[in-house]
Amino acid sequence: MAEAGDVKTLEQRVRIIEDRLEIYNLIASHPPSADTGASDYTASVWTEDSVFDRGAEFARPTGRTAIAAGSSSLEHHRAIEQGIAHFAGLPYVKISGDTAFAITYLQILVPDRVGPLFDVPNHGSSRGFHVHRVSANRWDFARTMEGWKITRRTLRPLDGSAPAREILRGALEP
Amino acid sequence: MAEAGDVKTLEQRVRIIEDRLEIYNLIASHPPSADTGASDYTASVWTEDSVFDRGAEFARPTGRTAIAAGSSSLEHHRAIEQGIAHFAGLPYVKISGDTAFAITYLQILVPDRVGPLFDVPNHGSSRGFHVHRVSANRWDFARTMEGWKITRRTLRPLDGSAPAREILRGALEP
Amino acid sequence: MAEAGDVKTLEQRVRIIEDRLEIYNLIASHPPSADTGASDYTASVWTEDSVFDRGAEFARPTGRTAIAAGSSSLEHHRAIEQGIAHFAGLPYVKISGDTAFAITYLQILVPDRVGPLFDVPNHGSSRGFHVHRVSANRWDFARTMEGWKITRRTLRPLDGSAPAREILRGALEP
Numbered sequence A, B, C: 001m002a003e004a005g006d007v008k009t010l011e012q013r014v015r016i017i018e019d020r021l022e023i024y025n026l027i028a029s030h031p032p033s034a035d036t037g038a039s040d041y042t043a044s045v046w047t048e049d050s051v052f053d054r055g056a057e058f059a060r061p062t063g064r065t066a067i068a069a070g071s072s073s074l075e076h077h078r079a080i081e082q083g084i085a086h087f088a089g090l091p092y093v094k095i096s097g098d099t100a101f102a103i104t105y106l107q108i109l110v111p112d113r114v115g116p117l118f119d120v121p122n123h124g125s126s127r128g129f130h131v132h133r134v135s136a137n138r139w140d141f142a143r144t145m146e147g148w149k150i151t152r153r154t155l156r157p158l159d160g161s162a163p164a165r166e167i168l169r170g171a172l173e174p
Helices: A010-028 A030-036 A039-045 A064-072 A074-082 A162-172 B010-028 B030-036 B039-045 B064-072 B074-082 B162-172 C010-028 C030-036 C039-045 C064-072 C074-082 C162-172
Strands: A046-053 A085-088 A092-096 A099-111 A129-144 A147-157 B046-053 B085-088 B092-096 B099-111 B129-144 B147-157 C046-053 C085-088 C092-096 C099-111 C129-144 C147-157
Touching: A010 A030, A010 A092, A010 A099, A010 A129, A010 A147, A010 B010, A010 C010, A010 C092, A030 A039, A030 A085, A030 C162, A039 A046, A039 A064, A046 A064, A064 A074, A085 C099, A092 B010, A099 A147, A099 A162, A099 B085, A099 C129, A129 A162, A129 B099, A129 B129, A129 C129, A147 A162, A162 B030, B010 B030, B010 B092, B010 B099, B010 B129, B010 B147, B010 C010, B030 B039, B030 B085, B039 B046, B039 B064, B046 B064, B064 B074, B092 C010, B099 B147, B099 B162, B099 C085, B129 B162, B129 C099, B129 C129, B147 B162, B162 C030, C010 C030, C010 C092, C010 C099, C010 C129, C010 C147, C030 C039, C030 C085, C039 C046, C039 C064, C046 C064, C064 C074, C099 C147, C099 C162, C129 C162, C147 C162
Parallel strands: A046 A147, B046 B147, C046 C147
Antiparallel strands: A085 A099, A092 A099, A099 A129, A129 A147, B085 B099, B092 B099, B099 B129, B129 B147, C085 C099, C092 C099, C099 C129, C129 C147
8 A cells, every 4th residue: 555655656556566576575585495405495495693592492594505414414404304395475575665564374294103094085004194383474585686685583483472462463564 | 346427537447456466465464473573563464443343252442552462362372382373365445435355264283292294295294283273264455544453353253153154255355 | 588689579579468468367367267167168278189188187178178077077066065275376388489388387286075174363264275286297388270279188186296397487588
């Protein structure tokens, strides 16, 4: 919705829409990069001085090289071998000139290895998956000469504790 | 896809795209508002005479004040303290001038409080979450002087009963 | 992001955006069509010579008539009666002129029929749902005189096996 005194040309409006769709793709590429351990890709979409903050439970890498190293670690590849799916919901995205942010929900699912097989007609047989984590995420972005990049991502588990709710409130701005 | 006899100016086409993206953000803000109990926000995105219909199992509030009261109730805040995550999938959205509707899927997940902790390499330890409900949702919207607002939301559980399927068929219009 | 030497008119840029949003709706309509067994709709969104490849575990129908027949089969309707929800995450979408592709994650959830009822304050009572399958999907699209249609869809389970990861890498193209 246009704000008072904020008259944009058609070209500027189209540019903002393109920004929005580019950021949708950036968020949509995160699960594929995480689930394949694509560290080169990861390094290409964060800025030099970016921060990935997963809370006190995890290391807090700074800079694209350190952040990408998380994707190529032995431990991460062990998770991939066992089966892991990051699953992104519909993001809230707000563009403000050359910066932007998004609030997203993310599930991490893993295939069950024990327990009975379960059949669903026309949909095969499976032990099922369980939802390991659900998190609230805030992504900050900056426009660069090579397109939109991630400057910071902060996530907290949606387990009833307050920090996740603090993140979610970012999607309720007027 | 443009329909026969329906020639739009570039400005009109951009306006429809902006409408679509504004509605995406409106749908994306629903889980954050529900999971934080943001009743002021909720009151701001429904119209005066709106209806929130969750089926016979629940109360059926009418009007933004009554709908927002659901978010500030003691019972709702008990759910938030225990941990709750609304999780929205990709919506189907159709704009028709100054009205629009969307068909969406929504999960409600809650953290498990009992049972063993489960480790996933590089992804921490958790008792996991379980999916409490999955629903089919129809949202009706109207353009107002303050942007797009919700005029009606109807949801039904995807538990094999017919009413949810009736809602979903709205996404299959030609 | 515009590439060097790739100067587009505003109309062309708006057209690409409209393409993108049309494809979002096409992907968003898949769960409603699957969960209602809407074979007429299904026949209308695939091309004549399209292929639906769900892996060696399932039949591999070719052509819109055969693909739509899957939605009207007795077995599929048995799944619908028992309760089934396809749930689509945020897609990665790339348009290239008159073709396009998308990489998506899809969950299949089914309501639990046994076990205790579980209450969540203000969110009713339920036995819950379990996640039967999570898959990586590649969709190929073509522009036709009747809008964008699906030419091929390939899906593989995200159970730790390699083929799903091969699909996901399609979302990491530069």
